[in-house]
Amino acid sequence: MSPRVLVVEDESLIAMLVEDGLETLGYEVVGPVGTVDAALRIVEQTPFDLALLDINLGGKQSFPIAEALESRGIPYVFLTGYDRSSLPLAFQHRFGLQKPFRMSALQQALEKLQGSKRGGNAPAHRPTLGQ
Template sequence: MLEGRRKRVLIVEDEAMISMLIEDMVLDFGCEIVGPAARLDHALTLALQGDIDIGLLDINVDGSVVFPVADVLRFRGIPFIFSTGYDFRSLPERFRDCPALSKPFSYDTFAETLRSAFAGNSGLRALA
């Protein structure tokens, strides 16, 4: 799916079954997994210290919002994709132009969103 070296994808997701499905898709695309992180503190540590090419961030992680992780990734120049079962209008203004997936999302939608994010199309908003 992606050219060059294996891309490293940070997965932040607190639902074990969803995390496993996402991990399978990421591996299918020839990428490596960073994490997964099911808690905000673990996600922040990985975002600060990890060798990451892109992040996939569930907005609500174990009762906390993931926006501090997104801020760290943005500061490091690492693209990210939000995933949520909630309304995108709840995103803070600073993240309204970020790519986002609506749960549940399809394999094809996830693949296209990941390709677009790697290609730098940060304004893409994909809906399943």
């Protein structure tokens, strides 16, 4: 069974690119969704394994989503235009990728997330995306 990844991104072009990349890598995409409220509903109602969060969603920050994921033990990272130092200290360990990013970097971030969910085990082999 493919890992399910929640994609929270309000920029439709970026959301489509991430969705396509994830599907190419063999992941199942949940969403994408572009608002805090929609993402929180999915967190409450839909099972998934990992999450990718943009920080700024139409002027609202996604930190309530991150808190909900933390409370459920669901691994996630931020995909953002901000740098690590602009995140609140409580979330800096969840900095993932700064936009723009390469799909190969996204693949590495997901493998790291999967490893953290498994307790550090190596991820299953997945196809590699080109640079």
